[in-house]
Amino acid sequence: MKGVKIGLEIHEQLDTKSKLFCTCPTDYRDAEPNKSICPVCTGQPGSKPFGLNEKALNAAIKIAIALNCKIVADKPVQMRRKHYIYPDLPSGYQRTSESIGVDGNLDSVQIHEVHIEEDPGRFFLREGFVDLNRSGTPLIEITTDPVFDSPQHAREWLEKLASILDYLNVTKKEEGTMRIDANISLNNGNKVEIKNINSFRNVEKALTFEITRQGDLLRRGQTVERETRHFDEKMILTSPSRKKETEEDYRHMPDPDIPPLTIKKYLVDKIRKTLPELPQAKTKRFVKQYKLSGQNAENIVSDPYAADVFEAVVKTIDPVLASNWFVGQLKKTLNYNNMKLRDSKMTEKQLSSLLKLTEKGKITERAAELVLREMVLRPAEPEKVIENLGISDFGDLNTIIKSVVDKNEKAAADYKTGKKEAFEFLVGQVMKITKGSADPEKIRKLLKKRL
Numbered sequence: 001m002k003g004v005k006i007g008l009e010i011h012e013q014l015d016t017k018s019k020l021f022c023t024c025p026t027d028y029r030d031a032e033p034n035k036s037i038c039p040v041c042t043g044q045p046g047s048k049p050f051g052l053n054e055k056a057l058n059a060a061i062k063i064a065i066a067l068n069c070k071i072v073a074d075k076p077v078q079m080r081r082k083h084y085i086y087p088d089l090p091s092g093y094q095r096t097s098e099s100i101g102v103d104g105n106l107d108s109v110q111i112h113e114v115h116i117e118e119d120p121g122r123f124f125l126r127e128g129f130v131d132l133n134r135s136g137t138p139l140i141e142i143t144t145d146p147v148f149d150s151p152q153h154a155r156e157w158l159e160k161l162a163s164i165l166d167y168l169n170v171t172k173k174e175e176g177t178m179r180i181d182a183n184i185s186l187n188n189g190n191k192v193e194i195k196n197i198n199s200f201r202n203v204e205k206a207l208t209f210e211i212t213r214q215g216d217l218l219r220r221g222q223t224v225e226r227e228t229r230h231f232d233e234k235m236i237l238t239s240p241s242r243k244k245e246t247e248e249d250y251r252h253m254p255d256p257d258i259p260p261l262t263i264k265k266y267l268v269d270k271i272r273k274t275l276p277e278l279p280q281a282k283t284k285r286f287v288k289q290y291k292l293s294g295q296n297a298e299n300i301v302s303d304p305y306a307a308d309v310f311e312a313v314v315k316t317i318d319p320v321l322a323s324n325w326f327v328g329q330l331k332k333t334l335n336y337n338n339m340k341l342r343d344s345k346m347t348e349k350q351l352s353s354l355l356k357l358t359e360k361g362k363i364t365e366r367a368a369e370l371v372l373r374e375m376v377l378r379p380a381e382p383e384k385v386i387e388n389l390g391i392s393d394f395g396d397l398n399t400i401i402k403s404v405v406d407k408n409e410k411a412a413a414d415y416k417t418g419k420k421e422a423f424e425f426l427v428g429q430v431m432k433i434t435k436g437s438a439d440p441e442k443i444r445k446l447l448k449k450r451l
Contacts, residue, residue, distance in 0.1 A: 005188075006154050006207060007146035009181040011139050012165060013119060013172040014059045019136035020118050021049035021095070021258075028133035029174065041118075041136030043091025049257055052079070056116055056138035057100075059170035061263065061271050063140055064101025064114040066164055066278060071101050071268045076260035083251040087130050088121035095255055096141070100263065107160055110145040117141055140171065146183065146191075151207035154182065158200045163279050163302045182207055186214045190226040194238055197231050206231040210238055282307060290319035299327045305342040312348040317355045325355060329369045333376050346379040354382040364439045397430075397438060401450050404429045415451055423447070 016026055022040035039047035064071055077100060081093040096117035104111030119139045121132035142161070148154040158180070165171045171178075180203055183193045192214070194206050209231075214224045229238040254260075277285070279301050286297035286307075300323060301307050313322050330351075334341060354375065358368045363386065371385045380388075404426055405412050414422035423444075430443045 001150045001211065003187040004149050004211060005146040005185050006148035006151070007183045008142075008144045008148070008154060008158070008203075009183075010142040010158070010161065011119075011179045011181070012142075013177040014056045014116070014138040014140055015170055015172050016053055016055045016059070016138050018053060020053050020056055020116070020138040021051075022136060023050065024136065026137045026172075028137075031133055033129070033131040034133060036133040037135065042121075042132050043089075043093075043135075049095075049255075052258070052261060053138055057261070057263075058267075058271060059138075059168075060100050060114065060116045060140050061268060062168055062170055062275065063142070063165065064104065065268070065272050066168055066275060067101065067104040067106050067111050067114065067142070069101025069104035069111060069114055071263065072099055073263050073265040073268050076262055078260045079255040079258040080252050081255050082117075083253075084249075086120070086123065088123040088132070088135070090121075090132070090135075094118055094120060095258070106164070107157060109147055109157055112143045112145050114140065114142050146185070151204040151211070154207060155200045155204040158203060159302070160279070162200070163304075167276050167278055167304045169276075184210050184214070186211065186218060186224070189214070189218070190224045192224065192226070193228045194231050195228055195241065198233075202231060202233050205233070205236055206238060209236060213238065276304075290314060290323070292319065292323045296323040296327050299331070303340060303342075305340070309341060309348050309351070313352045313355065316352050317359060321359055322355060325358075329365075329372055333369070333373050337376060339376065344376045344379065346375050350375060350379055350381060357382060361439075361442070367438075397434075397442065398446055398450070400433055401430055401443070401446050404433070405447075405450055412451060423451075426451075 013026070018024060019026055019041050022038050024036050024038050024041050028036040040049055061071060077098050079095050079097050082096050083093045085092060094117060097115045099113040099115050101114040102112070104114065117139050119134050119137040121130055121135040123130050148157065162178070176198055178198075180197045180200075181193055181195050182197060182203055183191050184207055185191045192210060194210060197203050197206055210229070217224050225240075225243075227243050228241045230241045231238050279298075282301045283294070283297045286292050286301060287294055290297075292300075300310050306326065310322060310326055330341070334344070354368055354371055357363050358365060363371070367386075370389060371382050374380075374385050374389065375382065378385075408426060408429060411422040411425050415426070426447055427440065427443055430447065431438065431440065
């Protein structure tokens, strides 16, 4: 969109057992409010932070490498205090590191920096209470340059970023652990920041609304205020939250309780060797190795678990057939049930067996899709599901056709005298026995041969 500039700040919880500067657990979801806390993570006077969580630091380095950042190695990296007043931040400041990685790039989008920081607590505005269980949980923050020119572009890029984080397996998988701040300006005007958006779809909705709102103001000759706004996902609109702070407002200062850390180059090299095959490289390999279309390969590879299952399935199934099922019937069934493949207990062997029945023409694609819908929710061997659903084994279709012809001698005789209606009647009888799941063209071919 002409004149639109969008930048993103992505905050994702790192998958560690303890918080960034204390030993309180990060698995607080089932805990009572304000129980997974201590004086350190709630910023009580006189409390001193422990040493930086090593697993969190290594995870941040890993992410920065995967995003093609230059790692700030062999130089001191200082933890800083970012000051602001809000009910979920009892200390009045948030600990955040200087850059760990800079000048990255993902899919032609420039990444300004990657760093780690503490998650604040949660303030429930409508209820009027604070839960500090989340306070101190390690976060990775990824900041892009303002290079997105449309809400759709931002959402599609976020999906690619999420796929990389999924492959690295160093961030939390639970819903709500990723939050996004989006800043947007029109025609080089004032920048507006939309805070704490909780899904990629809502990022697109919030930005779309904000483009319309700012555009209307500019058309009326009014000024777009520099401010922070809140997105209401029910109303699908943004509303003022507070005036936008500048960097000076945060009064950044080195944290006197935490000495600078130096990331050694040998550590960076060691972590670099642990990186898995990432989505972009895997997509290229799938296209070359399995002769898939680029779109099918990218679709399958976006989910590392699905990519692993696909590679297991194609050991016995034609890769192109399997890919069409993965991006077609399987994806449609999973989306309908709001699931990912890993959420289903269906095994690779069960899925392979179903596709093999389809590949050999034992059941039609329509029947196989009915079986798949059942297997996704209640995994079992496909033959058992076929039996439970009352779908016939069409490997014996010739026997069924012979039985129909023998029982309908008059219709068979009428067909031989040129009555086409008699042939369609016989086809209908076969379809009735197979409960509509056999391939009609295959029935016609075998029936003509029998007659």
